[in-house]
Amino acid sequence: MTEPLTRTRGESGRVTGSSRRTRRGWSSLLYLVPAFVFYGTFTIAPWVQSVWLSFWEWDGIGAATWAGFENYIKVATDERLVVALRNGLGFIVFYTVFPVILGLLVAAVIAARPRRGSGFVRTVLFLPQILPLVAVGVVWRYLYAADGPINQVLRAVGLGDVARAWLGDFTWAYPAVGVIGTWVTTGLCMMLLLAGIQKIDPSLYEAARLDRCGPVRQFWHVTVPGVRAEIVVAVTVTLISALASFDIVYVTTGGGPGYQTIVPGVLIYKLVFTSNEVGLACALATVLSAIILVFVAVIGRIGRRGA
């Protein structure tokens, strides 16, 4: 959207003389230095270091030995690591797909007919976003427990046969943990999309109504295209939290039962702190960040093509 503006400014700059432009460019760069020093020291340098460490076999304390690509071969062949990557990718359904759909629906309903109480609904839905994820995990572990509230409700309504220790069930533990992710990220998606919807020109809805579009068609033809940019942002942010998930899984199941809910984040942590395989952990982390970068790049491209 800002493309044309920048281009005009660039062209006028060229007319007035390039030397002044360059000087202005350099001095403006100076303002970036403090932020960049921080970013370089605390983000880029550690990242480069972990990539570097991924080529070593190191226990975290003693001398390391050069491993070449051995750690990467292990990442591609070790069954546990592959399962973790697959589980992380599967979480995209719970962290991204469901929340964006749910968030979009709720936002559309709230925006279409603001009524008393919608502010309350908004606050309640956004609440999970401001809670520390460890606290969220502890609360849900209690909710899912064999004698926890969820099972008590099920028994009370005569569904006692369905009641189970959800996090200990080989079939249900994974979706149970996924639902927590949905619960956490739906509020964020709703807020983002609501802001987008409120930006849409009301005359578009009016025009749609004049064309005899019902609420459903208004939603598809006005709302959804209108919040395209916000959807891209929501998908990007939640996708990263799906692939890099750690806290919720670590607190609720620790990856169990068996390896049903193991995700790369938990495995990286265990590789470093339990089995002292720092090199292998860094290799897995590098692969994970590469996957995330590819996803983000693809989503960005899809988003731009539509704009």
Add this chain to the structure above:
Amino acid sequence: MQRRTRLVLAPLAAGALLGLALTACTPGATTTGAGAAPDASTELTTDDITLTLMSTPESGAATEATIAAFETEHPNITIEYSQTNYEDYNQSVNLNLSSDQSPDIVLLNAVANTVKNKLVLPLDDYADLYGWNDFFPANQLNQWRVADNGTTLGDGGALYAAPAGFSLVGTYYNKAIAAELGIDAPTSLTEFEAALKTANAAGALPVQVGNAEGHAAFVVQLLGQGASGADTANAWAFGHAGATFDTEANHDAAQTLADWQTAGYLGDPTTVNGTDLQGAVDNFIGGKGLFLVDGIWDAGKIGEGLGDDAGFLPFPGENITGIGTSVAYAISTQSEHPNEAAAFLDFLRSPEASEQQFAQGFMPDDPTVAVAEEGTLQGDIVAAWAEIAEADGLVAFNNNATATMNDALKAGTQQLIAGQMSVGDFIASIQADWAAAHAG
């Protein structure tokens, strides 16, 4: 567009270079050799000195009182105590030991890679000077004897830590439920299984198991070593060359657990896998379960909850065995006062220190202070400890056989209980983890 790309790339490249410059060398410090450490001696300095000691709240429960008693005896020595919770402690102990501000005395929960990296001192000179080898039964010190490779434990290795007290895993039982069902305390596996059958038929849960953290592994280990004997079990737990988990005893043990599951002795498998140890203890106190296999670290809670109805037995088997380890302290290689630190380690077996350990629920170094009324839970524990010591039946935790064994046992027993894995695959997965760490 092009210009903008360059602007973004330049700092990125600079950052990458900066990162490389910071890191472009072999990771890991070459271990700094200990400074000129004084020869081992029982003669202590008369200067005022301060030692630092790091522990965890559970293991260090008695240590603060022990420090006070030690300081009274040695007024010129001050010991500064600090503690961190168990998980954080294990993750940071090696970093602390290798830092510039290493504590003098540290709690050692596992040998892990601490000894391999020469972070703690060998204590054999002190063991000779103070006579620890005569004081402690051999199997109480073997857990902290480490061979030159830094991973194989047991007889013949150098000693790296001194025990302050011991924990023990055995069988709790609910005397009220047992009396109601007419069950006597079982002394053999046959009687034990008969009791499980009786309880199940009467509608009582035979065994309370919480396996969310993998504690069913205790049952497998106790069944296995009860059949094979403590020596075979220890050889594997200690990582001895040629040892294997793939034995008939362990096959039978895992099969028995699976059979108990099928027979309904453990309850619903999902509930078992979804309940953690503390949850299981709470259930047991609430009257759910005739038996509970757990460590004496929960004796206080269970004794308080069940009162006179709480009983404790060594796990029944052909051989009387128990799983146990010591709360043990080691001396940092960087300590400037190893002689004084060793004097404190020696003080841990004194009657004063032993009484403190016993009061906190551990079995003390000095068994003569462990006196409890017969028929009480503590009395049962003291009797079980004596019985196991008599039979030389103390075995180290299988969970500590490798750094990752706890995770392997947790995942394996969860799969076994849920019927997701065959007994053969379970045994193979455990042995594979062991072989990866103890190869050669």
